[in-house]
Amino acid sequence: MSSSTTAAASVPSKNATAIAAAAMASKINAARAYAQAQNVIAAKHFAAAMAGFIGLFAIFHWSRFLYSRYASKTIKDSKIMKGQVSIARLTRHVLNHPAPYFKSIGHALVVIVYLLINVVVTVTGNIDWTSQIGIAKRCGWLAFSNIAFITFLALKNTPLAYLTGFSYESLNPLHQAAGYTTVTYVFLHLILESAYMSKFNELFVLTEQEQVYGIVAGCGMFIILVSAICLRSIRYEIFYLIHIAMYAVIIVTAALHRSDITKQALYAILVAGAMWGSDRILRACRVLWYSYDNRAIITPLPHGGTRIKLSRAPSRAIPGNHCFLWIPQIRLIETHPFTIVNCSPSSLELVISAYDGFTNDLHNYALKNPGVTLRASVDETEEFDTQAYH
Ligand SMILES: Cc1cc2nc3c(=O)[nH]c(=O)nc-3n(C[C@H](O)[C@H](O)[C@H](O)COP(=O)(O)OP(=O)(O)OC[C@H]3O[C@@H](n4cnc5c(N)ncnc54)[C@H](O)[C@@H]3O)c2cc1C
Known part of the structure; x- marks a missing residue:
């Protein structure tokens, strides 16, 4: 069979393969x-x-x-x-x-x-x-x-x-x-x-780049998992920082993974x-709003306690609910949750037990400077007023 006949026969076969593909x-x-x-x-x-x-x-x-x-x-x-x-x-x-x-x-x-x-x-x-x-x-x-x-x-x-x-x-x-x-x-x-x-x-x-973003998001998840299991109970502040940083990484890379x-x-x-x-x-x-003209009087209490009295309270503050306290002189980038003991428009009172980093430093500061006034602020959280049931 001549080469031209072979070529002619392979054309339909190539077409068939292409159609099948x-x-x-x-x-x-x-x-x-x-x-x-x-x-x-x-x-x-x-x-x-x-x-x-x-x-x-x-x-x-x-x-x-x-x-x-x-x-x-x-x-x-x-x-x-x-x-x-x-x-x-x-x-x-x-x-x-x-x-x-x-x-x-x-x-x-x-x-x-x-x-x-x-x-x-x-x-x-x-x-x-x-x-x-x-x-x-x-x-x-x-x-x-x-x-x-x-x-x-x-x-x-x-x-x-x-x-x-x-x-x-x-x-x-x-x-x-x-x-x-x-x-x-x-x-x-x-x-x-x-x-x-x-x-x-x-x-x-x-x-491929899209998949690499997905893998990075997966790594972020893994880091959160490890920090939640190993760090949460022993170094809460480090766990919290990792949690926030990795969450941001996950959101960005997950969006790029499926863009x-x-x-x-x-x-x-x-x-x-x-x-x-x-x-x-x-x-x-x-926090910025309630930091304006807000001062906290810090008083040491027995058994590792510290009383904080702020000069401004959030508008919806209710005793029994909690708020996040910010005292930059003790910890610049941390806020911690505490239960409101007492409040009026011009004051908000918290009682804090010394536990670890922030609360320990706050208590030691209060022992060294009883009655001192520091710049402070609070962030209220959304909570249902359970008194409304009564
Ligand atoms: C709703 C609520 C109300 C609270 N009310 C009071 C109170 O009235 N008086 C009081 O003495 N303590 C209160 N606490 C506990 C107080 O928040 C912690 O003891 C304090 O944050 C510990 O900080 P630290 O730097 O000393 O120790 P860290 O080592 O930072 O934390 C020790 C433990 O405190 C908890 N904690 C720390 N930071 C936070 C956070 N941002 N959110 C949630 N949990 C956290 C974690 O369980 C952690 O393992 C309250 C906690 C919550 C969640």
């Missing part, structure tokens, strides 16, 4: 677009489930508040209402009981429901279970969704205080559980994606960053 590429693209649409739905389901969960607490909190505030004596004395109030009290009593590894049975239940929502959203909807990539992508989406949720829980100026009566402080166990869950999703995403790439000899993809806004994953990170940024700005503005 194009068909495969379009199939892969269609599968990707379908998986993307399913993951958007999963993220929406996650947001709706969390909103519903919060809604349940809001209904319970507001019905309790409205009942104790506005229900007439006749309604309160009726048999039906008395029965319901007894059931509600019994439920609260049971939920407040301590549980292993948790502050209370109520806290444990909240974390269990949160984890269940995550499991359900992870495995439902159409996922391609025939390869690792389907579940890997779903884990990535849920990591992003959880970052927004964790941020929402950590806000000091939180609408949850009014909606549910819980301050950021009482939400901390859920914040921690959500943190561990997010780290798990990030690791699963990384491991399953790598396994998939390795199967097709495509591990080089991990060196295409049309794919929608970026929305979760933008929402998280915007919530966190505005909370920080608001807190800084308040």
Whole structure:
């Protein structure tokens, strides 16, 4: 057979290969677009489930508040209402009981429901279970969704205080559980994606800039995990600094990892960053505002105590709630939470036990300079006034 005949025969065969490759590429693209649409739905389901969960607490909190505030004596004395109030009290009593590894049975239940929502959203909807990539992508989406949720829980100026009566402080166990869950999703995403790439000899993809940003975000998560386990209880201030710095790194690199806004994953990170940024700005503005013409008289008390009396109080300060105290002469870049003992528009009183860094230095300073006046400020947190129930 002449060479020209061979060349003529190979042209249709080349065309067939090209057509098959194009068909495969379009199939892969269609599968990707379908998986993307399913993951958007999963993220929406996650947001709706969390909103519903919060809604349940809001209904319970507001019905309790409205009942104790506005229900007439006749309604309160009726048999039906008395029965319901007894059931509600019994439920609260049971939920407040301590549980292993948790502050209370109520806290444990909240974390269990949160984890269940995550499991359900992870495995439902159409996922391609025939390869690792389907579940890997779903884990990535849920990591992003959880970052927004964790941020929402950590806000000091939180609408949850009014909606549910819980301050950021009482939400901390859920914040921690959500943190561990997010780290798990990030690791699963990384491991399953790598396994998939390795199967097709495509591990080089991990060196692409977009993927490197993702890996940096994963490292940030890992550092937060290690510092939470090893440092939180022994060096809180260092843990806190690492937490803030790594959070900022994660937000920036996660946004760069999924920077295409049309794919929608970026929305979760933008929402998280915007919530966190505005909370920080608001807190800084308040500390600045309450630092104006504010002075703290510092008096040492027996047994390592220090009394602080500020000359200006936040407008919504209530004894029993807490505020963040800033005394730059003791610690320039730290604020610490303390319970308000007493307050009026022109004074706010705190009693502080010497514990470690800031509180120890404050007490020693008070011992050396009893009755001294220092520049100070406070930041109030959003807390529901529990007196409103009575
Ligand atoms: C809501 C709330 C109200 C409080 N009220 C009082 C009070 O009225 N009187 C009092 O003596 N103490 C109070 N504390 C505890 C007080 O905040 C800590 O003892 C203080 O911050 C310790 O700081 P440090 O530098 O001495 O020690 P660190 O080593 O910095 O911290 C020791 C421990 O204090 C806690 N802590 C420190 N900083 C913070 C922070 N920014 N947010 C949350 N927890 C932190 C952590 O559990 C940490 O492990 C309160 C804490 C909270 C969360």
